[in-house]
Amino acid sequence: MTDMKTSMTSPEQPGPGRAEGGGQDPADLLALVARGDHAAFEAVYDQLAGPVYGLVRKVLRDPAQSEEVAQEVLLEVWRTASRFDPARGSATAWVMTIAHRRAVDRVRAENSAATREQKLTPGPVTGDDVHELVETALDRQRVRRCLGSLTPTQAESVKLAYYAGYTYPQVAGLLGVPLGTVKTRIRDGLIRLRDCMGVTG
């Protein structure tokens, strides 16, 4: 217990992403969190705070706002852990869905507000944005490689929807193509990504 605490607060903790000691299955941890287990929640934090913050920041851009939304997301994980259903997907996907939805909700709320501030509107995403964070993590290598296997229009549509938080009509408007085309591109692109990354289930 003491050892775990020491290592978790150590400044030597390696880079972003999931913590070193994150060997426990997030689904098992969430089951414990649902029962009010704070130690399990700390372990979930250490495994997923990096991806949550990274994703929210990717969508929102603004660091202060991203921190605030990331906090909301992680608390939501604590609060609603009993609603996680392993039959419907992995724990990581569940948490990332909450994170993405919160970030996108924030973008859309800001965009529909009367005082629309330009800086809160996400800019279009370039390939470099995806690549800039790529270092050694396998996830990143694989994602980069697999995004590269998509057609350029598929990759662009997927990135605009996911990383910039745009809706179908917004993506269609930006790319100047019909709505149906965007729907097809996003689905085909994601299916190709899924197969490339060897996602099962």
Place this chain on the structure above:
Amino acid sequence: MSVQRHEVHLLTGGYALDALTDDERAGFERHLARCPSCAEEARGLGETAARLALATAVAPPPELRARVLSAALRTRQLPPPGRGPLARAGERAGRPRRSLKRAGLTAGILTLAAAVAALLFTQVSTSRELQQAQARNSAIAAVLAAPDARIASAPVAVGGTVTAVMSLRAREAVVTTADVPSLPQARVYQLWVMTAAGAARSAGLLEVASSGSTVPLLAAGVLPGDRLGITVEPAGGTAQPTTAPVAVMPVTA
């Protein structure tokens, strides 16, 4: 404006990426419920989207950790979904047996009264405790003596039975158990009043004596349509049930 039928299947991708408008999403979720192949595809694409998320990982500001963890300490968690754990266990356990026969009622009250007396005798050691016990005892005695008192009992899933004497006029119920197994130190039996609307309110902890019976517990504010439920919780009890109950009894007029 509903989505064209042939187009619905295309929405799995946008659903995984949150690119649907609110209307589209609601419609698509209804469609998912009756389209297993769509649900399977949506699930796989959701996992794929999670990989896109993992690739963006950045170390959050260090102070976020303490803020999130301390906020969690102050944040109440949602109970499991559905109509609440009490309702679900009630369905599993079936309707509890209930006897309105006068003989049964009298026997139950005698059992309860004996339990009250025995527990008062063995557990009270200070005058302060005596006062509290006497107050509880007279409240319990009032329910037992109420003209509209009725008795109900139900099996407890982990063993033993739970018995309640309820007075709807007093809006109170006295609950005790017999032959329930004692729990590890870190666990307690907790009694809940569950409203028809699905809210659960703690009525306190049931302390198991060595005999397997529990100190009679008074649940106040009990209305017809409510349920009484018992769950096993961490020591000290919880604000809301966190486990499926081991016993459930409806409160009926």
